[in-house]
Amino acid sequence: MGKNYMPEVAKILGVEIGEEFEIIINEMKMLTHGPYKITDNAIVDYVGCKTKDLLYGLLTGEYTLQKRPWRPTEGGWFYHIYGNGGGLTAKFFNFNNVYDLALLNMGNCFPTKEAAEAAVPEMLEKFEEIKKGVRE
Structure with missing residues (x-):
């Protein structure tokens, strides 16, 4: 063979x-x-x-x-960005968890710390756009 x-x-x-x-x-x-x-x-x-x-x-x-875009798996670890630009590792519970779905929906789930750090400027921009709607 x-x-x-x-x-x-x-x-x-x-x-x-x-x-x-x-x-x-x-x-x-x-x-x-x-x-x-x-x-x-x-x-x-x-x-x-x-x-x-x-x-x-x-x-x-x-x-x-x-x-296909990377997506966290249920029970798997991922990184996301806090509103102040700090990064955090977290466990993705499941696709029924509202907090996890919100992070995923706004593109705030990353496979590595490096990918999360590279996305900080873009995520901070998104956060500011969201805040504009709340402040008006």
Whole structure:
């Protein structure tokens, strides 16, 4: 049996094994059976159906891979920014927790401390916009 190249293919395409992504045709139209992910032996759609055509399309440039935005997982750790610009690590409880959903909705959930620190200016700007509506 030959070598399995799927981990290298995933790396070339810029995703991790198991990371969800979308596939775009002609830079405009998104395929409808996403999200897709690369497994150890195939590209699969949202229900786990394997397809070789998608891999061929991605490798030849007929299709474009579009990464999905990072989202915290239930019970996973993430970083968010306080109103004063300070950062904090927190546990994402679940998608029914109003506080967690509010942070997620305003884009205030980050996978790393570095990503949170880089977003401080943008988040402070968002906070000021929100405060304007309250003060008027």
